[in-house]
Amino acid sequence: MSLVVAASLKKSYQSGDIIVNAIREVDFTIESASFVSFVGPSGSGKSTLLNLIGCLDRPTSGMLKVLDQDVQELDRTQAATFRGEHIGFVFQDFNLVPVLSVYENIEYPLLMVKKTTANERKDRVERVLEAVGMADQAYKRPDQLSGGQKQRVAVARALVTNAKLVLADEPTANLDHDTAYRIIDLMKSMRDEFSTTFVFSTHDPKVMGEAETVYTLEDGLLHREEQTHV
Amino acid sequence: MFKILSISARNLLRYHRRTFLTGLLITMGVMSVLLFISLSSSFKAMMIGQITDSMLGHVQVHARGYVASLDNLPLNLMLKSDESQKVENQLTDMAAIEAWSRRIKFGAMFSNFNETTNIRLNGVYPDREAATCPQLSGRVVKGELGDSLLERGTILVPELIATGMNIKVGDTIVLVATNQDGAVNGQTFVVKAILEGISGPGGRDGYVHIEDARALLRLGSESVSEYAIRLKEADNVPQLVKQLNDAIGGVQADDGKPAFEIHGWKQLTPFSSIASMIDMLTVFVQVMLVAIVLISIMNVMIMAVYERMREIGTLAAIGTSPGRILSMFLGEGLILGAGGSLIGVILSLGIIKLLQIYPLGFSFGRQDDLLLTPMIEVSDIFNITLLVILMAVLASLQPAWKASRMDPVVALRAV
Numbered sequence: 001m002s003l004v005v006a007a008s009l010k011k012s013y014q015s016g017d018i019i020v021n022a023i024r025e026v027d028f029t030i031e032s033a034s035f036v037s038f039v040g041p042s043g044s045g046k047s048t049l050l051n052l053i054g055c056l057d058r059p060t061s062g063m064l065k066v067l068d069q070d071v072q073e074l075d076r077t078q079a080a081t082f083r084g085e086h087i088g089f090v091f092q093d094f095n096l097v098p099v100l101s102v103y104e105n106i107e108y109p110l111l112m113v114k115k116t117t118a119n120e121r122k123d124r125v126e127r128v129l130e131a132v133g134m135a136d137q138a139y140k141r142p143d144q145l146s147g148g149q150k151q152r153v154a155v156a157r158a159l160v161t162n163a164k165l166v167l168a169d170e171p172t173a174n175l176d177h178d179t180a181y182r183i184i185d186l187m188k189s190m191r192d193e194f195s196t197t198f199v200f201s202t203h204d205p206k207v208m209g210e211a212e213t214v215y216t217l218e219d220g221l222l223h224r225e226e227q228t229h230v
Numbered sequence: 231m232f233k234i235l236s237i238s239a240r241n242l243l244r245y246h247r248r249t250f251l252t253g254l255l256i257t258m259g260v261m262s263v264l265l266f267i268s269l270s271s272s273f274k275a276m277m278i279g280q281i282t283d284s285m286l287g288h289v290q291v292h293a294r295g296y297v298a299s300l301d302n303l304p305l306n307l308m309l310k311s312d313e314s315q316k317v318e319n320q321l322t323d324m325a326a327i328e329a330w331s332r333r334i335k336f337g338a339m340f341s342n343f344n345e346t347t348n349i350r351l352n353g354v355y356p357d358r359e360a361a362t363c364p365q366l367s368g369r370v371v372k373g374e375l376g377d378s379l380l381e382r383g384t385i386l387v388p389e390l391i392a393t394g395m396n397i398k399v400g401d402t403i404v405l406v407a408t409n410q411d412g413a414v415n416g417q418t419f420v421v422k423a424i425l426e427g428i429s430g431p432g433g434r435d436g437y438v439h440i441e442d443a444r445a446l447l448r449l450g451s452e453s454v455s456e457y458a459i460r461l462k463e464a465d466n467v468p469q470l471v472k473q474l475n476d477a478i479g480g481v482q483a484d485d486g487k488p489a490f491e492i493h494g495w496k497q498l499t500p501f502s503s504i505a506s507m508i509d510m511l512t513v514f515v516q517v518m519l520v521a522i523v524l525i526s527i528m529n530v531m532i533m534a535v536y537e538r539m540r541e542i543g544t545l546a547a548i549g550t551s552p553g554r555i556l557s558m559f560l561g562e563g564l565i566l567g568a569g570g571s572l573i574g575v576i577l578s579l580g581i582i583k584l585l586q587i588y589p590l591g592f593s594f595g596r597q598d599d600l601l602l603t604p605m606i607e608v609s610d611i612f613n614i615t616l617l618v619i620l621m622a623v624l625a626s627l628q629p630a631w632k633a634s635r636m637d638p639v640v641a642l643r644a645v
Contacts, residue, residue, distance in 0.1 A: 056547055056638045077551055084549020091642070095544040099240035111233055113549035157548070 003165055003197050004030035004053055009062035011048055022048040024220040025062060030199060030213075032164070035191055037211030038201045044217040046201035047169050053199065054087055054167045055079040067164060084113035088158025090168035090187075090200075094150035096142040096157075103129070103138040106156045114161055128156040131193060132186060148179035152186060159190055166190075168200035172207050184210045234554065238561030241534070252530045253570045256618060259522040260574025261581070263614055266515050268582050268604035269590075270508045276602065277501055278464075280428055284365035285435075286495045287331065287458030288467050291317050291474065294483065294491050296455065297498070303337045303350060303455075305410040311452030313481065313489050320477045321459065326466050329361035330459045334443040338407040340387075340436075342395045349391060350435045351405070353443025356380040362460045366425075366437075373399035373423030379437070384422035386437040392424045399423060405438070409447045417446050467494040516617065523570075523621040527563050531629035534562065542633050543641025552634035559630030560623055567622020571615045582606055 011023040022045045030036050030053075038046045051057040052064055055071050056079075064071050067086050074082055083089075096105045107125045110116045116124070129135045132152040142150055151171060158166045168187065172180030184207055187198050202208050216223045242249045282288050296307045309317065314332075321330045334353035339346050352359075356379035360367060367375050371389055380386065385405070387397055397403065399421055406416040419438060427434045438446075444453060461470055474492045483489040496502035535542070545555055582604050589601040 051639050054547065056642075077553075080546060080549050080551050082549075083547065087549075089544075089547045091544065093540075095540065095642075097237075097541060097544070099237065099244055109548050112545075112554055113551075161549075 001032045002029040003032045003034075003067060004028075004199075005063070005065045006052075007063045009052065009064050010060045011045075011052060011057070012060045021220050023052070023059075026220070026222040028215060028222055028224065030165075030197060032197055033191060033195045034197055034213060035188060035211055036197070036199045036213045036215065037208045038199070038215045038217055039203060039205075039208045040201075040217035041203060045220045046203075046217055049217065050167050050169050050199065050201055053165075054089060055083050084109060084161065086164050088161065088163035088166040088196075090151065090154045090158050090166060090171045092170040092173045094142070094147070094154050094174075096150055096153055098142050101139050101141055102134060102145070102153050105142070105153055106160050109157060109161045124160050124162075128160045131159070131190065132156040146179075147175050148182060151175060151179075151183050155183070155186060155190060159194055159196060162194070163196060165197045165199065168198065170202060171200055172202060172204060177206070180204065180207055181210075234557050235561045235565065238558055239565055241538075241558075242562055242565060245534070248530060248533075249566065252526050252566055253573070255526045256523055256567065256570025256622070257574040257577065259519045260571050260614060260618055261578045263515050263519045264575065264578035264606060264611065265581060265604070267512055267610050267614075268578070268606040269585075269602060270512060271607075271610075272602055272604045274505050274508050275605075276600070278495070278505060280365065281499050281501055282460075282464065282495050284363050284369055284428065286498055287362050288461045288464055288495055289459040289470055289474070289492065290495075290498060291457040291459070291478075291490055291492050292455065294488055297491060297493060303335050305336060305447065305449075305455075307455070308334070308410075308449070309454045309490075311450065313483075314452050314454045316478055316481055317457055317490070320474060321457065324470070324473065326461055326463070326470050326473070328460045328462045329358065330457055331355065331358040331362035332440060332454045333359075333456045333458060334440055334447070334449065334453060335435075335455045336407055336443060336447060338405045338446070340391060340395070341404040341406065342397055342401065343404070345395050347391060347395060349388075349405070351385075351443065352435050352437050353440040354380070354437055355440050359437070359458075362458050364460075369426040369428065370423045371426045373421070375423060380422060380439050382439045382442055383419060384439070385419035386423050386425050387421050388425050388434045388436055389427045390434050391436070392421070397421055397424070405446060407446050409449070411448075413448070415446055415448060417442065467496070516614070519614070520617065520621050523567065523618050524625045527566055527622050527625035528629065530566070531559060531563060531626045535559065535629045535633045538633075539636065539641045539644035542636050543638045543644065546636065546638040547642060556630045556634035559633050560626050563622045563626025563630070564619065567619045568615075570622075571618045574618075575611055575615060578606070579611075 007027050008025045009023055010025045012019050012021045038049055040046050052059055053066060055066065055074060058072060069082060097108065100108060103125060106128060107121055110121045110124060129138055132155055134149065134152050134156060137145065137149060145153065172183055175183060190196060191198050208214055214225045216225065293307045293309050299307060321327055331354055337348060337350055340349035360379045367379060385403065391397065401421045402418050403421060404416055404418050406414060408414050444451065461467065471492050471494050478490050479488060481489045542555060585604045589603045592600050592602055
């Protein structure tokens with residue numbers, strides 16, 4: 001089943017007097033429970049594409065459906081609700097809320113976005129904390145964690161809502177190689193455990209090798225490549 | 231809601247120095263306003279009380295045109311006996327009135343047999359005057375009043391004249407007055423007591439028994455130049471003036487014009503202008519407080535929004551609605567305003583309590599060593615606190631709105 005379907009998707013924006021075509025009429029699909037990577041040099045349009053899939057930005061033209069929802073039809077508040085319900089985000093700089101503990105950061109989407117009951121929140125937060133191996137760090141603040149630990153918390157926060165799709169923009173860029181691989185492994189095992197689709201962008205060739213499907217972006221154009229892993 | 235406020239509070243503590251300084255500014259502002267209100271309103275209440283309770287009463291009734299000629303103390307503008315009767319019938323029936331006093335006001339020559347000066351006098355019934363102006367007896371600086379304010383043949387002399395003419399309690403003096411027919415009459419009086427002079431009209435008048443005044447001026451037994459009225463509730467002056475106007479305002483004199491004029495104390499003393507000025511200053515100080523709160527909180531919140539753009543972008547990206555982002559920032563303003571106000575109120579109450587134990591001494595007009603004991607109404611505390619909290623939330627509104635409307639893509643890109 002296709003989770004994301006894009007056809008003739010185009011995104012351009014104005015930069016001074018120049019119109020920049022960040023994404024040029026691309027077509028692609030992302031299957032459910034897949035592990036997909038968008039790769040390409042800086043400025044190739046990776047983040048723009050992830051922003052479009054994540055309903056953070058709106059396409060200039062073309063069709064983009066995420067979980068059968070045409071993203072063009074969503075207004076600002078509906079898009080926020082849709083993201084909260086179905087999409088998780090992992091950022092290059094982790095982007096944890098500094099005034100909240102690890103537990104509270106993970107609990108945040110359930111409390112402030114999805115409004116789940118206290119018991120359900122507790123169960124789900126403890127489950128993902130256990131899954132990402134951060135149960136013993138639950139009451140630490142983000143500034144007391146290493147980069148790898150922060151990214152584990154970010155992955156847990158993305159998964160806690162039972163998101164169907166997790167978008168990770170350069171999730172390993174600020175991590176050393178060993179930690180980067182551990183995060184990719186973690187994301188893969190979370191995909192296996194929760195059947196969540198992971199889409200991440202990277203320009204690290206070794207990390208991109210871990211993806212099952214790789215889309216290469218260059219000057220806003222997309223090329224698909226399937227990878228086989230032993 | 232609690233969670234939002236909890237996050238807001240933590241964000242404020244994150245920038246603790248800035249929060250402390252802004253909170254301190256609000257606390258100082260609230261303290262300044264509350265102390266100003268407590269001191270100025272206490273001063274106002276004290277002066278108004280002194281004027282109404284020892285001289286004017288709350289409302290006065292005269293014959294038409296009397297107040298305009300008050301400086302001359304005209305004897306030809308007295309209320310006639312039928313007019314007096316109409317006034318007294320109303321005063322006796324009105325439940326809002328605590329007491330009323332007939333007065334004959336006149337000017338006379340005051341002589342100690344060696345020197346002569348002018349004196350303004352009130353002829354009064356002692357019991358009625360004491361009930362209408364209960365603080366009059368408190369102005370006695372020399373002499374004993376005993377059971378009654380005055381007896382026939384005695385006089386209460388203002389301190390200024392007593393000092394100037396070296397008059398002592400028990401001395402005999404002579405009053406010489408010209409009556410409305412132009413005839414001059416004199417009468418001796420024994421000084422019963424010396425009265426402290428106070429600021430305002432009538433503050434340096436002497437007092438004699440009304441029957442002595444009538445005898446000296448050769449007036450009929452019903453002659454009255456003014457009725458002074460004391461109300462049970464001092465705030466009801468406008469209502470009573472209206473009630474009296476409705477009841478006797480239509481009574482016409484022989485010339486077909488209204489026979490009476492009815493005035494509240496504010497129309498009879500220049501201190502009402504000072505009281506109005508104090509009220510204006512209070513409003514001005516409150517406007518300053520509003521400016522302090524608005525500018526300081528808006529400044530802090532604008533900085534907070536710019537510094538936390540990426541955080542705002544993250545919250546928006548993971549699905550936080552614009553309304554909740556708005557609430558978080560409004561919550562910060564609310565906590566700053568409420569916290570600053572609360573501390574300000576507590577400190578103000580402490581200082582006011584201290585000033586009640588050690589009152590401030592001050593001079594006003596010719597009065598020295600007045601003691602000002604500040605008081606504050608609960609409604610004032612409530613109003614100021616509410617004002618500050620509202621202003622704090624209002625000041626946060628623009629930055630909070632900006633945060634809630636921020637494009638998540640732009641916000642996430644922020645450094």
